[in-house]
Amino acid sequence: MQDLFIGLMSGTSMDGVDGVIADFSSGVRVLQHASAPFDDALRSELMALNASGPDELHRGWLAGNALMRVYARVVADLLAQSGVAASAIAAIGAHGQTVRHRPQQFDGTGYTIQLAQPALLAELTGIRVVADFRSRDVAAGGQGAPLAPFFHRAVFARPGEAVGVMNIGGISNITLLRADGSMQGFDCGPGNALMDAWCLQHTGKPYDEDGRWAASGKVLPDLLAALLREPYFAQTPPKSTGRDLFNRPWLDAHLARFPGSAPGDVQATLTELTARACAADAKGLSKLIVCGGGALNGQLMRRLQSLLSSTAVVSSADEGLPPQQVEAAAFAWLAMQCLRGEKLDLQSTTGARGARVLGGIYPA
Template identity: 40%
Template sequence: MSDELFIGMFPGRSRRGVNAALVNIINGSMGILHAMRTPYPPAIRQTLEQVLATGKRPGSDVSALLDDNLGRFFARVAQNLVREAGLEMRDVRAIGVQGQAVWQEPDGETPVVVELANPALIARGTATTVVADYRSAGVESGGHGAPLAPLLHQHLFSSSTENRAVVDLGETAHLTTLAARGGVSAFECGPGNCLMDGWTQRHLHKDSDSSGNWASKGVVDAGLLQRLLDDDYFSLPAPGAKGLEYFNMDWLDKHLAGASLPPGTVQTTLAELTAVSIANRLQDAAGPDRLLVCGPGAHNAFLLRRLSAALPKAIIEPTTRHGADPDWVDGLLFAWLAQQRLEQLAQDNRQITGAGQAVMPGEVFTPPE
C-alpha cells in the first residue's frame, strides 16, 4: 500500500555522501525494500570539506548555498532510490531527512546543531512530503533535542526478560540502555571508529581498517591505553557528548607525544580504547545481558572480540539477529520518525534528551500544489 512506504535519508558517516532506505512500515513492523549509498558530487564535497576544515560555524552565505545544493541532491537521490525499486514517488507517503551536520555546539546554554539539506527543496523536487528538523521540538522543551535513535531502539530491541543495550559504532560510540523493567537511557561514551580510521588513513592510506585485520595483528600498549583513558573526558558523567571536534588526530597526537610505538601497536590500542570505554560506561549502568551492535563498527570482527573480552557476561551480537541490518538502522530511524510525526504521535524522550515533556519531533514540509 502506498501509505506504508517511507524513505529514511541520512548522511554517510564519512561525510562523503548520503544514504537512503525505502522502508515498508505496517502495523509497527518495518522492512527495507531497497537501500543505496550515493557519494556527493565533487563540488558539494569540496565545499563541505572547506567548511569543516575551518573549525568554525559557517557563515550564512555559505550555509545557504550548501543547504540548497544538498537539498537538490537529496531530492535526486530519493527519486533514484524509488526508480531502482520499480516504484514511483507517488507511492511514497513521506521522506524523513537528517541533514548534513556542519557545526555542533552541544554544551552551550542552548544546544546548536547546524544541519544542511533544504527540506523545502526536497519536497518540491520529489513532489513528496518531507519531515525534517527533528531536534528543535526537544530543544524548545528544555532538552538537547538529541539523540533520537534510542526511541527506535526501544521500539525494536527492548525485552521484558533481559536487560539490553545497543551500541552504534560510528565515528563516536553511542549507547542506549534498555532495562527489562522498561527504563531507557542514552549517552555517548567516546570514540567509535574515528581514531582508528584517522590512524589507518595516515599510515595505510585507505579509509578504514573496517574488519579490524590490521588491529588484530598488533598488541595493546598498556601505557598508551592508560594515558588515553586518563583524559578528563572519560571521568565525566554521562552523557559525555563529544564528537570529531574533540576526538581527532590532534587529540591522539597530543597523547602520543614522546612515544615511539609501531603504528600497528597504536591501532590495536585504539581498538582497545573503544572497547574498554564502552564497557566502562555499561558497567556504570550495571551491565547488560545482551549488547546489540550496529553502525560500521559492527563489521569489525576484532573490535567485537575485544568488546566480548571487556564484557564477558554479556552476549554481543549485531542487530541483524533482531531484524535490523546494522548498516541501515538510521534509515529505519528517519523513516519511522517521519511516520510517527505524520500520525501525530508524541515521543516521550524526557529520560533521553532532558526534554520537559513528550514532544513530536520533526517539522513537516509539503510540496507546492
C-alpha cells in the same frame, strides 16, 4: 495515513548516505536499501566545516545544497530499485549532516547544526520532507542526541530482558533497554571517527577493513590510559558528543606525548579506545546489538565480546536489520512520528524538559 516512509542518514563517519524505504503498516519492515558515497570534494568540505573557517555561512549553505543532491540520488535509486512510486511515500525523514554539536553551551541553550536544505530536497524529489529533528530537543533543554533510542525500543526491546543497542558510527551511542521496560540513551564517545582518520592518513584507505590493521598492531597501554582520561568518559548521562571533541587535534595533542609510536600500534590503541568506551557503558546486559559501520569491524567486535564476557555481542543483522540500515530506518520512523504529531518523552535520553514533537515539515 500512508505507511511507507523513506529515511536518509549521513552520520559522523562522513563517508556517504544510507537510505531505506520502510513499511510501518505492521511493525518495521525495510523494503529497500540504497547508499551513495560522498565524492572527495564534498567529504573534504563537510569535514572542514566541523571547525571554524572563512566564509562559513556561504560554504555551509552550498555544501547543504550538494548534500541534498546526493540525498535525492539515493531517493531516486530507492524508488527505481523497489518499483515504489514517489506518490506512495508519505514523507522522507532527512537527518542532514552534523557539523557542530554544542548543546547547553555558551548561553545555556547552545545549538546543534545539521546541514540540510529540506526545501530543496522536496523540490528535487516531489516528496514531503521532515527534517531538523534535533533543534526542538535542544530548545527544550536537551542534548539533541541521541534520538534513535525510541526506534531501538520499538524494534529491539525484549520483555523482561536487559538489551543494549550500540550504534558505532563516527561517534558511538548506546540505548539501554532495561528488563523493567525503562530506557536510557547517550553517546559513549568515539566510534569510527579517529580510527578512520588515522587509517586514511597512513594507508590511504578510508577505513580499516574488518579491523585487520588494528589486529596486526599492539595496544600502547600508556597512550590508551591517557586517552581514557578524557573527562567526557566520566560524565554522567544525559550526555552527547561529536567531532567537536573527538577529532584530529584532540588525538594529535595526545600523540605528541608519545613520539615515535608505530602507526599500526596507534590504530590498535584507537580501536581499543572505542571498545573500552563502548563496553564501559554496556555492563549488565544479556545482549548487546551492534549497528553502524563498527559492526563490520571484526576486531572491534571481538574486543567488545572479550570485554563483555557475560553478554552476547551480536550484529543487528542477526536481529533482522542490517547494520547500515538501522539509523536510516530510525529517521524514517521519526518522520512518521512527526507527521502523526506524536510527542517523544526525551527526559531519559537527552535530558529535555519533557515530551516534544520533533522535526519540521516541508510539503512536496
